[in-house]
Amino acid sequence: MPCCAPGGPPAAAAGRCEVREAGLGTGAGAGVVRPAGARPPLDAALLLGLARERWGLDVRRWRELGSQQDRNLRLDTDRGRLLLKLSGPTSPEPVLAAQDAVLHHLAGAGTGVRLPEPVPALDGTLRHAVGDGLVVRVLTWVDGEPLGERAHLAPVVLHGLGDVVGRLSAALAAVGHPGLDRVQEWDLRQGAAVVEQLRGDVPAARRRTVAEAAAGAAAALAPLVASLPVQAVHGDATDDNVVGTQGRDGRLVPDGVIDFGDLGLGWRVADLAVACTGALRHADDPFAVLPVVRGFAGHVRLDDAELDALWPLVVLRGAVLVASGEHQVAVDPGNAYAAEAREQEWAILRRALSVPPALMGLAVRRALGRPLPAPLAAAHEEVRRAAPLVDLPAGTRVLDLSPTSALLDEGRWLQERVEDDLVEEALAAGAPAVVLRWGEHRLTRTVPGARDEPATYALHARVRSRRPLPVGAAPPGVPWRVRLEGAGTTDLAVQVVLGPEPPALTTGSRAGAWAALSPDPSPLLGLDVAAPKPDPGLLGRRRAAFTSAQESYYAEPPQVERGWREHLVDVRGRAYVDVVNNVTLLGHGHPRVAAAVARQWRLLNTNSRFHVAAVTELCERLAALAPDPLDTVLLVNSGSEAVDLALRLARAWTGREDVAALREAYHGWTVASDAVSTSALDNPHAAATRPPWVHLLDAPNAYRGRHRGPGSGAAYARDAVQVLDGLAAAGRPPGAFVCEPLLGNAGGLVLPEGYLPAVYDAVRRHGGLCVADEVQVGYGRTGRWFWAFEQHGVVPDVITVAKAMGDGHPLGAVLTRREVAEALAREGSFFSSAGGSTVSCVVGLTVLDVLEEERLQDAARDVGAHLRARLEDLARRHPLVGAVHGTGLYQGVELVRDRATLEPASEEAYAVCERLLELGVVCQPAGDRGNVLKAKPPLCLSRKSADAFVDRLDEVLREGW
Incomplete structure (x- = not known):
C-alpha cells in the first residue's frame, strides 16, 4: 500500500508514491545544510503529563535514552513498553509526517524486520506540538539489544546486520512522501558540505585528516553521482540502531531497526555504507565488513556505480561522524552520549582510511562474485600480452616457498635468513638465476602463535642471479607500470602496478583484491613465476565425498596442510596454536619419527607374523612400562581395536x-x-x-x-x-x-x-x-x-593404549597378564595387520625414545601446571567459566550459563571455538553436553603457546564471540 498520508500525492504505478527530485549531492542544486543545535530541553513532568493526558498512558517507570539531537524516553506503561520522542526544529512537521507514514507502510510490507510503529493519541492524531518547533510522538518499543553494545561482532552477526538493512532498503524503494525530500546533515549527498561547514569544531590535530578525507571521497564520488540510484533511505541504519535477540550461543541475531529520525531521500547504497561504518566500530580490519555487504546484497543488487561508490561513502560517513560529533559537543556540552562517541567515531574514520578505496572496491566485488571492472580487466589483458622486460638465462630455477614445500621441512621455515639461504644454495648448485614466485603464500613469512593473520602472500617476483640481468623499459601508453627494485643488480624485484601502490606482501584475506591491482608479472619475465592456487572448490568436494557421519571441525575450516610442533599451518601460511591434537604426542612433523618411518619403509614393512626385531623390542619396552604383574603385549592399530580386544579378552578369561x-x-x-x-x-x-x-x-x-x-x-x-x-x-x-x-x-x-x-x-x-x-x-x-x-x-x-603411542601413525596395544592373554588361544589366533607391522613398531620405539630424551612428560607436568594456573585465573574473572578440569596437558574449561544451576553453555562453547580460530587457536568442545573446551595439545607445547591460548580465550570471553 502507498505510504502517503491522506490528502497527499496520488500513488504511482507499483504502489510508489510520487516524490520530487531532491536535487542534492555533489552536483549543482545542493541545498544548504543547517547544522543541528543542542537537544531540546527536557521537561520530564510536561512530557509524562502529555503521555497521560493525550495518549492515556499510565507511566510506571521511565528513563532517558542517549541521543545526539532528540530527547528519547523509554516508558514502562500499563500498555507495555513504549518510546516517547521529543523532536526539535531540525525535524519539522513534514519530516515527522513522512516518518510516520513510512513506518505505517513498512508495518504491512512483510520485511521480516521488527520496526517501531506510531501510536495514535486518544484523538487519533500521531503528533503533538508543544511550542518552539518541538513535537512529541509515541512509538511502539522494539525489544532487543543494539549491536553497538557488543565489543565484538562475529561474521555471522555482521552478515545479519547487512541482511536486515538490505531487507529494509528493498522495502523503502517503493515508498515516497514530500517530507522525505529534505536537506539534512546525515544525507551523504551533502557529506562534503557538512564537513566543510563543521570542520572548525574538529580539534586541530584531527581537522586536516577529516577535511582531506571528505574532499577525497567527494572527488571519487563526483563521476558516479549521476548513476547512483536515489530512494528513501533510513539514513542511520548502523550498529546502534539495528537490534537483535540473543541466540542460544550468546550471539545476537539482528532482526530489528529503530530510530527513523534521519529518514529521507538519499543514495540507495548510502544505507549499506552507514551499516559498514557501524561494523568498523568492532573490527580493526576493514575487510571484516564484507559479510555486511554480502548480507545486504542478498536483497538489493548493487550496480557497478554503487560498488565503486561504496568505500568513498564509508570514508565520507566517517568524516561526517567526526565533524558532526564534535559540533554537537560544542553546542551541547552536557550531551554525554555525543561526547562518549567521539573516540569511536574517530576510530571508524581511521579504519576506513587505512585501505585504498580501489582495494576495498575490488574486495567487495570478489565478495559478491562480480567480475573486475572493464578498465581493470583490459589492463590485465595488456599485461598478459606484454613482451618480456627481463632476460632470464636458461636454467633459471623457480623456488617453492609455499606451506607444502619440501625445502622448508623440519622447521627450516622458521630460520631468520631462510629465503636468502635457499637462494644461495640454488645458485651454488649451478642455477644461473633463482626466482621467488608471485602469488605464493610464503611459509617463510609465517608467524607462529600470532593473533592476527600474517602477510605471507607475495605480490612481486624476486630474481637473484649470478650476474646483473638486462632490464628493458615498459612501452609507452600501456595502462600499467612496473616497479623494479634493484634494476642493474643481481637482486631484482618485479611488480606490476595497476592502481594504488601495493605492498610487497599481503595477508590471505586481502590477497585476491591486491592481486587484481598487482597481477602476475610472468609475461615480463618470460617465465611462469606464478604459484599454483589452492582449489576453492576443495571443501565442497570433501563434503560431497564424505558422509556426514565423518565429522569435521568448523563451519568454514581452513585448509591445513602442514604441522610443526604445537602448530598447524594452512595453505595461506597462517599458523594456529593447536590445543586439541592429543594424537600427535611429540608434536607435528617430528623429524625423528619421519626419518624412522622413511628408513623402515625402504628396508621392509610386513606384518608381525614375521620374526623382526622391532616387534620384540617394542613389546619389551611396553611391558617394562607397565606395572607388575602385566607382562604381555598385543599390538593393534587403533584405540577402538584395543578396547574391542580388551573386551574380547575379558569374555575369553571369565566366560x-x-x-x-x-x-x-x-x-x-x-x-x-x-x-x-x-x-x-x-x-x-x-x-x-x-x-x-x-x-x-x-x-x-x-x-x-x-x-x-x-x-x-x-x-x-x-x-x-x-x-x-x-x-x-x-x-x-x-x-x-x-x-x-x-x-x-x-x-x-x-x-x-x-x-x-x-x-x-x-x-x-x-x-x-x-x-x-x-x-x-x-x-x-x-x-x-x-x-x-x-x-x-x-x-x-x-x-589399552593408542593415539600417542604412534604419534599419529595407526598403532595401539593391549597390555595384560600372560594367563589372560593366553585365554584367547581357546578362541583361535589373533592378528592385526597394521598394528604389529614393522613400520608401526619402529614408530612406536621412536616415540618412546623421543618421549624420554626430550623429557616431554616433565614438560607436560610443568607447562600443564602453568596452563592450569592461568585457566583458573580466567575462571575467577569470567562467570562463563564454571570450572577447570584435568591435569598435566589434558585439561578442560567447562562453560556454564549459570554457576548455581550449572546450565551448560554448549552453543557458546562452539561459538567460542569459532572465534578462537579467527584469533589463531585450534580448540574444540568436548563432554556429553559439548560445553567443555578441551586442551590436550602435543606435549611439546611451549609456555609461550600456552599463554597465547589463554590470552586469546581471555579476549574472547571479555569481548564476545
Missing part, C-alpha cells in the same frame, strides 16, 4: 559377556567398543542403543553429578558397588569394568579420590577384569604419572 561401563564415556567405534561408549555427544541415541550386556554406572563427576565436591568419590563408589553387587546377585556379574582413569571425553575430569580403588575391588571380588582405557590420557600426558591410573594407586588387569 562372561556382561560389561560395566561409565556413562558419558567414549571408547571407540567398533561394535564392541561402541557398545560401551555412552557419550551423547558422539551418539545422541547412546542411552537407548545399549545392548543388554552393557551395564552403566554414573560418571563420577564431582562438579555436576549426583554427588559433588569433597567426599564425592566414596559416594559414587558406593553407588557403583551397589550396582555391581546387584548384578552378581542376579547371576550376571560383569566380566569386565572399562573406565578411563581420567575422564577424557568428559573434558579431562579427574576421578574423585577413592572411587577407582573401591570399584576395582568390587569388580575383582566378583571375578571380573578391570580395564584402564589409557588411549587418550596415558603415555605421560598427565605429567606426574606415565599412566593416568597411577594417580589412583591401582593396577588394572588390562591397559
Whole structure:
C-alpha cells in the first residue's frame, strides 16, 4: 500500500508514491545544510503529563535514552513498553509526517524486520506540538539489544546486520512522501558540505585528516553521482540502531531497526555504507565488513556505480561522524552520549582510511562474485600480452616457498635468513638465476602463535642471479607500470602496478583484491613465476565425498596442510596454536619419527607374523612400562581395536559377556567398543542403543553429578558397588569394568579420590577384569604419572593404549597378564595387520625414545601446571567459566550459563571455538553436553603457546564471540 498520508500525492504505478527530485549531492542544486543545535530541553513532568493526558498512558517507570539531537524516553506503561520522542526544529512537521507514514507502510510490507510503529493519541492524531518547533510522538518499543553494545561482532552477526538493512532498503524503494525530500546533515549527498561547514569544531590535530578525507571521497564520488540510484533511505541504519535477540550461543541475531529520525531521500547504497561504518566500530580490519555487504546484497543488487561508490561513502560517513560529533559537543556540552562517541567515531574514520578505496572496491566485488571492472580487466589483458622486460638465462630455477614445500621441512621455515639461504644454495648448485614466485603464500613469512593473520602472500617476483640481468623499459601508453627494485643488480624485484601502490606482501584475506591491482608479472619475465592456487572448490568436494557421519571441525575450516610442533599451518601460511591434537604426542612433523618411518619403509614393512626385531623390542619396552604383574603385549592399530580386544579378552578369561561401563564415556567405534561408549555427544541415541550386556554406572563427576565436591568419590563408589553387587546377585556379574582413569571425553575430569580403588575391588571380588582405557590420557600426558591410573594407586588387569603411542601413525596395544592373554588361544589366533607391522613398531620405539630424551612428560607436568594456573585465573574473572578440569596437558574449561544451576553453555562453547580460530587457536568442545573446551595439545607445547591460548580465550570471553 502507498505510504502517503491522506490528502497527499496520488500513488504511482507499483504502489510508489510520487516524490520530487531532491536535487542534492555533489552536483549543482545542493541545498544548504543547517547544522543541528543542542537537544531540546527536557521537561520530564510536561512530557509524562502529555503521555497521560493525550495518549492515556499510565507511566510506571521511565528513563532517558542517549541521543545526539532528540530527547528519547523509554516508558514502562500499563500498555507495555513504549518510546516517547521529543523532536526539535531540525525535524519539522513534514519530516515527522513522512516518518510516520513510512513506518505505517513498512508495518504491512512483510520485511521480516521488527520496526517501531506510531501510536495514535486518544484523538487519533500521531503528533503533538508543544511550542518552539518541538513535537512529541509515541512509538511502539522494539525489544532487543543494539549491536553497538557488543565489543565484538562475529561474521555471522555482521552478515545479519547487512541482511536486515538490505531487507529494509528493498522495502523503502517503493515508498515516497514530500517530507522525505529534505536537506539534512546525515544525507551523504551533502557529506562534503557538512564537513566543510563543521570542520572548525574538529580539534586541530584531527581537522586536516577529516577535511582531506571528505574532499577525497567527494572527488571519487563526483563521476558516479549521476548513476547512483536515489530512494528513501533510513539514513542511520548502523550498529546502534539495528537490534537483535540473543541466540542460544550468546550471539545476537539482528532482526530489528529503530530510530527513523534521519529518514529521507538519499543514495540507495548510502544505507549499506552507514551499516559498514557501524561494523568498523568492532573490527580493526576493514575487510571484516564484507559479510555486511554480502548480507545486504542478498536483497538489493548493487550496480557497478554503487560498488565503486561504496568505500568513498564509508570514508565520507566517517568524516561526517567526526565533524558532526564534535559540533554537537560544542553546542551541547552536557550531551554525554555525543561526547562518549567521539573516540569511536574517530576510530571508524581511521579504519576506513587505512585501505585504498580501489582495494576495498575490488574486495567487495570478489565478495559478491562480480567480475573486475572493464578498465581493470583490459589492463590485465595488456599485461598478459606484454613482451618480456627481463632476460632470464636458461636454467633459471623457480623456488617453492609455499606451506607444502619440501625445502622448508623440519622447521627450516622458521630460520631468520631462510629465503636468502635457499637462494644461495640454488645458485651454488649451478642455477644461473633463482626466482621467488608471485602469488605464493610464503611459509617463510609465517608467524607462529600470532593473533592476527600474517602477510605471507607475495605480490612481486624476486630474481637473484649470478650476474646483473638486462632490464628493458615498459612501452609507452600501456595502462600499467612496473616497479623494479634493484634494476642493474643481481637482486631484482618485479611488480606490476595497476592502481594504488601495493605492498610487497599481503595477508590471505586481502590477497585476491591486491592481486587484481598487482597481477602476475610472468609475461615480463618470460617465465611462469606464478604459484599454483589452492582449489576453492576443495571443501565442497570433501563434503560431497564424505558422509556426514565423518565429522569435521568448523563451519568454514581452513585448509591445513602442514604441522610443526604445537602448530598447524594452512595453505595461506597462517599458523594456529593447536590445543586439541592429543594424537600427535611429540608434536607435528617430528623429524625423528619421519626419518624412522622413511628408513623402515625402504628396508621392509610386513606384518608381525614375521620374526623382526622391532616387534620384540617394542613389546619389551611396553611391558617394562607397565606395572607388575602385566607382562604381555598385543599390538593393534587403533584405540577402538584395543578396547574391542580388551573386551574380547575379558569374555575369553571369565566366560562372561556382561560389561560395566561409565556413562558419558567414549571408547571407540567398533561394535564392541561402541557398545560401551555412552557419550551423547558422539551418539545422541547412546542411552537407548545399549545392548543388554552393557551395564552403566554414573560418571563420577564431582562438579555436576549426583554427588559433588569433597567426599564425592566414596559416594559414587558406593553407588557403583551397589550396582555391581546387584548384578552378581542376579547371576550376571560383569566380566569386565572399562573406565578411563581420567575422564577424557568428559573434558579431562579427574576421578574423585577413592572411587577407582573401591570399584576395582568390587569388580575383582566378583571375578571380573578391570580395564584402564589409557588411549587418550596415558603415555605421560598427565605429567606426574606415565599412566593416568597411577594417580589412583591401582593396577588394572588390562591397559589399552593408542593415539600417542604412534604419534599419529595407526598403532595401539593391549597390555595384560600372560594367563589372560593366553585365554584367547581357546578362541583361535589373533592378528592385526597394521598394528604389529614393522613400520608401526619402529614408530612406536621412536616415540618412546623421543618421549624420554626430550623429557616431554616433565614438560607436560610443568607447562600443564602453568596452563592450569592461568585457566583458573580466567575462571575467577569470567562467570562463563564454571570450572577447570584435568591435569598435566589434558585439561578442560567447562562453560556454564549459570554457576548455581550449572546450565551448560554448549552453543557458546562452539561459538567460542569459532572465534578462537579467527584469533589463531585450534580448540574444540568436548563432554556429553559439548560445553567443555578441551586442551590436550602435543606435549611439546611451549609456555609461550600456552599463554597465547589463554590470552586469546581471555579476549574472547571479555569481548564476545
